[in-house]
Amino acid sequence: MQVNSLQNIVSTNTFKDFHIPKNKGNENHKNIQPHTPKNDINKEEHHNHNNKSVLKKAAPLAGAVIGTILPLILFNKAQGKALNKEVLKSGGVIDKLKEIGEYFEIDGVPKILSTAGGAILGGLIGGCAVDKNKEDRIEKVKEGLFEMTNITVPTLLVAGGVKFMQSKKLDKGIGKFAPVIVGLGAGIPIAQKISNTISKKIFKDKGEERKFKPADLLVHSDDLIEMLVLMKVPFAKKLQIDKILALIYAKCGYETGTKDIHNKGTGHHHH
Numbered sequence: 001m002q003v004n005s006l007q008n009i010v011s012t013n014t015f016k017d018f019h020i021p022k023n024k025g026n027e028n029h030k031n032i033q034p035h036t037p038k039n040d041i042n043k044e045e046h047h048n049h050n051n052k053s054v055l056k057k058a059a060p061l062a063g064a065v066i067g068t069i070l071p072l073i074l075f076n077k078a079q080g081k082a083l084n085k086e087v088l089k090s091g092g093v094i095d096k097l098k099e100i101g102e103y104f105e106i107d108g109v110p111k112i113l114s115t116a117g118g119a120i121l122g123g124l125i126g127g128c129a130v131d132k133n134k135e136d137r138i139e140k141v142k143e144g145l146f147e148m149t150n151i152t153v154p155t156l157l158v159a160g161g162v163k164f165m166q167s168k169k170l171d172k173g174i175g176k177f178a179p180v181i182v183g184l185g186a187g188i189p190i191a192q193k194i195s196n197t198i199s200k201k202i203f204k205d206k207g208e209e210r211k212f213k214p215a216d217l218l219v220h221s222d223d224l225i226e227m228l229v230l231m232k233v234p235f236a237k238k239l240q241i242d243k244i245l246a247l248i249y250a251k252c253g254y255e256t257g258t259k260d261i262h263n264k265g266t267g268h269h270h271h
Helices: 002-011 022-031 037-078 085-090 093-103 109-130 134-167 173-185 187-201 214-219 221-230 234-238 242-258
Strands: none
Touching (some): 037 109, 037 242, 085 093, 109 134, 109 221, 134 187, 134 221, 173 187, 173 221, 221 234
């Protein structure tokens, strides 16, 4: 009796309903298309977008590095300064680095301004070459002017201050650091005022002005290094501190070349 009732249950549709029919599963499987032409197009677009974003960073970086190195090579050529090939061939690693370091030494106002200008111009050219957007290009030019003004004004003020203090024989003790106080304290706000005026006059910039805050002094590391280089501070020479300038200027050029409408108004002096 129990066996018969069990057979009846098995043969009923109610029991069958508990199982997903095999052919239904196969139909679902047929509908799944892992590689549709649309997916391939999306993949290609994504790949192209990635290539473009890499290029938008690589071109300004290359331009900035070339722009930093080229003025130094030209200066050295004019001064008859050349790399010692013997040291580069058979010298130790430290000797090789020292030789290259000496060759790319940044000392004095002309080298500071030409390497900074070269880096920013190189980054700008590289950035504009790969970014055809007109608004993005305007942001790059604005950033380049801002960066260059922020380097030029404090540098010239300090250089002038150093010469003045030396001529008056006041470059002793605390007097030696007076140009730094003037260069940073007055140079940075003046530079920002100039760059804001340029933005308003040339680019009709109605945006918010970049205001100077005391905390900004901390991020003006390049200006501080420039001061040490210009004042020919002995420990700065020993630490090869001027080599950091080349890296900072290359970064300024990169910042300029990668600037666009999405990240405007945040220069390296305002992180």
